[in-house]
Amino acid sequence: xxxxxxxxxxxxxxxxxxxxxxxxxxxxxxxxxxxxxxxxxxxxxxxxxxxxxxxxxxxxxxxxxxxxxxxxxxxxxxxxxxxxxxxxxxxxxxxxxxxxxxxxxxxxxxxxxxxxxxxxxxxxxxxxxxxxxxxxxxxxxxxxxxxxxxxxxxxxxxxxxxxxxxxxxxxxxxxxxxxxxxxxxxxxxxxxxxxxxxxxxxxxxxxxxxxxxxxxxxxxxxxxxxxxxxxxxxxxxxxxxxxxxxxxxxxxxxxxxxxxxxxxxxxxxxxxxxxxxxxxxxxxxxxxxxxxxxxxxxxxxxxxxxxxxxxxxxxxxxxxxxxxxxxxxxxxxxxxxxxxxxxxxxxxxxxxxxxxxxxxxxxxxxxxxxxxxxxxxxxxxxxxxxxxxxxxxxxxxxxxxxxxxxxxxxxxxxxxxxxxxxxxxxxxxxxxxxxxxxxxx
Amino acid sequence: xxxxxxxxxxxxxxxxxxxxxxxxxxxxxxxxxxxxxxxxxxxxxxxxxxxxxxxxxxxxxxxxxxxxxxxxxxxxxxxxxxxxxxxxxxxxxxxxxxxxxxxxxxxxxxxxxxxxxxxxxxxxxxxxxxxxxxxxxxxxxxxxxxxxxxxxxxxxxxxxxxxxxxxxxxxxxxxxxxxxxxxxxxxxxxxxxxxxxxxxxxxxxxxxxxxxxxxxxxxxxxxxxxxxxxxxxxxxxxxxxxxxxxxxxxxxxxxxxxxxxxxxxxxxxxxxxxxxxxxxxxxxxxxxxxxxxxxxxxxxxxxxxxxxxxx
Numbered sequence: 001x002x003x004x005x006x007x008x009x010x011x012x013x014x015x016x017x018x019x020x021x022x023x024x025x026x027x028x029x030x031x032x033x034x035x036x037x038x039x040x041x042x043x044x045x046x047x048x049x050x051x052x053x054x055x056x057x058x059x060x061x062x063x064x065x066x067x068x069x070x071x072x073x074x075x076x077x078x079x080x081x082x083x084x085x086x087x088x089x090x091x092x093x094x095x096x097x098x099x100x101x102x103x104x105x106x107x108x109x110x111x112x113x114x115x116x117x118x119x120x121x122x123x124x125x126x127x128x129x130x131x132x133x134x135x136x137x138x139x140x141x142x143x144x145x146x147x148x149x150x151x152x153x154x155x156x157x158x159x160x161x162x163x164x165x166x167x168x169x170x171x172x173x174x175x176x177x178x179x180x181x182x183x184x185x186x187x188x189x190x191x192x193x194x195x196x197x198x199x200x201x202x203x204x205x206x207x208x209x210x211x212x213x214x215x216x217x218x219x220x221x222x223x224x225x226x227x228x229x230x231x232x233x234x235x236x237x238x239x240x241x242x243x244x245x246x247x248x249x250x251x252x253x254x255x256x257x258x259x260x261x262x263x264x265x266x267x268x269x270x271x272x273x274x275x276x277x278x279x280x281x282x283x284x285x286x287x288x289x290x291x292x293x294x295x296x297x298x299x300x301x302x303x304x305x306x307x308x309x310x311x312x313x314x315x316x317x318x319x320x321x322x323x324x325x326x327x328x329x330x331x332x333x334x335x336x337x338x339x340x341x342x343x344x345x346x347x348x349x350x351x352x353x354x355x356x357x358x359x360x361x362x363x364x365x366x367x368x369x370x371x372x373x374x375x376x377x378x379x380x381x382x383x384x385x386x387x388x389x390x391x392x393x394x395x396x397x398x399x400x401x402x403x404x405x406x407x408x409x410x411x412x413x414x415x416x417x418x419x420x421x422x423x424x425x426x427x428x429x430x431x432x433x434x435x436x437x438x439x440x441x
Numbered sequence: 442x443x444x445x446x447x448x449x450x451x452x453x454x455x456x457x458x459x460x461x462x463x464x465x466x467x468x469x470x471x472x473x474x475x476x477x478x479x480x481x482x483x484x485x486x487x488x489x490x491x492x493x494x495x496x497x498x499x500x501x502x503x504x505x506x507x508x509x510x511x512x513x514x515x516x517x518x519x520x521x522x523x524x525x526x527x528x529x530x531x532x533x534x535x536x537x538x539x540x541x542x543x544x545x546x547x548x549x550x551x552x553x554x555x556x557x558x559x560x561x562x563x564x565x566x567x568x569x570x571x572x573x574x575x576x577x578x579x580x581x582x583x584x585x586x587x588x589x590x591x592x593x594x595x596x597x598x599x600x601x602x603x604x605x606x607x608x609x610x611x612x613x614x615x616x617x618x619x620x621x622x623x624x625x626x627x628x629x630x631x632x633x634x635x636x637x638x639x640x641x642x643x644x645x646x647x648x649x650x651x652x653x654x655x656x657x658x659x660x661x662x663x664x665x666x667x668x669x670x671x672x673x674x675x676x677x678x679x680x681x682x683x684x685x686x687x688x689x690x691x692x693x694x695x696x697x698x699x700x701x702x703x704x705x706x707x708x709x710x711x712x713x714x715x716x717x718x719x720x721x722x723x724x725x726x727x728x729x730x731x732x733x734x735x736x737x738x739x740x741x742x743x744x745x746x747x748x749x750x751x752x
Contacts, residue, residue, distance in 0.1 A: 010460070012458055012460075013458075091452075168458070240750065240751065244750075250750065250751050251751050252751045252752070253749060253750075253751040253752050255751070323450060324450070324451055325450060325451040325452075325457065326450055327455075327457055331455075331456060331457040331458040332455060332456045332457075332458070333455050333456070334455055334457065335455065336450070336451060336452045336453055336455075336457065337450065337452070338450055338452045339450065340450075352457075354457060358458070359451055359457065362459070362463070365464050365520065365561075365562075366559075366560065366561055366562035366563065367562050368464055368467075368561060368562045368693045368694055369562060369693050369694050369696075369698050370467070370693040370698070371693070371697075371698030371699065371703075374698055374699060374700075374747065375700070378750065379749060379750040379751075380747040380748060380749050380750050381749060382698070382699075382746060382747070384698070401749075402749055402752070405749070405750075405751065408455070410455050410456030413454075413455075413456050413459070414456050414458065414459055414460055415460050415462075416459075417460075417462045417463050417464045417466070417467055418463075418464045418562075419459065419463065421454060423454050423455060423456065424453075424454040427454065
């Protein structure tokens, strides 16, 4: 099969060998779980429990009436010790449910189990996915049931399963494919049924030959799901670039994948969907990669949502040297956290600990107009123009240049020889544009 | 988990890793790439070349250092771009030029060519070529008298002057091989196509320059000369085409940032070079061709912005 890809992009060192051969381990239940009531794109949940309540594993503890939202569940059994704002990995304080586990790990009663996937209807799948609080596990955490309920006038014909994992360091999706192949395939079938279509592509980068071999073997008998091997290049896993590479369709500026008839789901999400439909299991745990040069025992771990970063780092043997930067996610788009008290949320694909040497600050120099940011921009923007627009506060020009379609993949900042903080400027300009448009209203 | 108070986590925007290449490393690579041509100039033009190079370096670095002191700006010498300008400026001078003129030109290069625009990244024109253009207008006699190359190790350099091969395109007798190796009259760094090619390949290999501008520049000179019935091989090897195409037209700051723009820029430089050579008052056109195209860069960039994904 030929390798497909997109134009632009960068080749950062992959750094996956740190963890790619380490099987997924289960991290035991910590002494405290902190479950933020907003872990997804969309409306935050209202708490369904109060201080002093006893909760069971899988019990719904937060919910919202809004369509674009996802409920949250208790990751284990125990007692609610508090409901109060707590620092969230994204930086701000978010209302969170504090649970003290009783270590019995008791499930809620009568979870709706299904033994044959042919027995569930399309509507049931969407409902179960929604009830289980499943969101995209690739990082953006967009509620999955919303993607499964496209507006009537949009005709979906293709499902893309994103197993690209183009961020350096991260190997959680890769390990999941090696260890949970069956569940993933069931999940993809359920997603297809949920969309009422029969055409899926499973996309893997060519630097994961083991996973490709395994999936190729498994997909021999399944006609609905096709394997696509993509060139190893960042950001291959970006939705629009993935859609173009596989279907040759270009998502127009300001539009969504469903406007070109495509739904993209992460491979881990497919696994979570299978768990939710077959066992009625809500999204209360996930696999993530703990890695970097400043952690003694890196690896891939099955972690309860709400586990504090500090507990996970301690379980992994702690850091080699004084901590300098701790990142939620990968090094290209991940978020540097300000405290180790932040909990793992549904979108936490990894915890990356970089050493002092690696995070050395480089004073940005003047733009030397080398044009490298243009060459690598997968959206064919001129990122240096956004920076200029930011510096002279010409936000209208930036808006005309479609800055809002920038997904902040970081390729421009990565290649900039003058170390100009491109993404930072883009974020500033975007937020200023938002502020201005709000003022107008 | 109780951490020591001193343990503050660094929080900043993604991405958190960067490519190894920096402005300094790029400039360093350009200096390295210019070394073969510098050695060749010393080999062919002897002590005169060394004097021109030394004075130019002192003039350029000194001007930038003093400017930073007076304006109370952080010292920008460490970005090495002044050294690149110094070498390139020296490369487009004849080895026989009196040193005060070199000093004057190098000050003009850095001060008028770069610093008054705001320093590295803000200048519109190639600083080295600005210096050369000013010298050309001030002392045309000295700027167009080139000593005949001699082998310094075999004795003194022949003080007889000769015209650059370009001055007499039809009648001059330098062989292609002499032109390729640099054994002919001309400015310091422009004569040896071989040495310039070695440097250019190094820059391509290091990911500093792309082939777009040099290829279109040299290619256009070749084709356009052929059309005007001038020996095309002679046209690209004699004079400053290789030096200009590989090292001056590719200057990031003064060339387009878009891919299409680079091609237009290269072709424009090539056409202008041949036109000036054929119909202009000077024997050589590379310098003015590049300067003219430098002026068009903002316009070229404006009209060659790539089509945004999904529009």
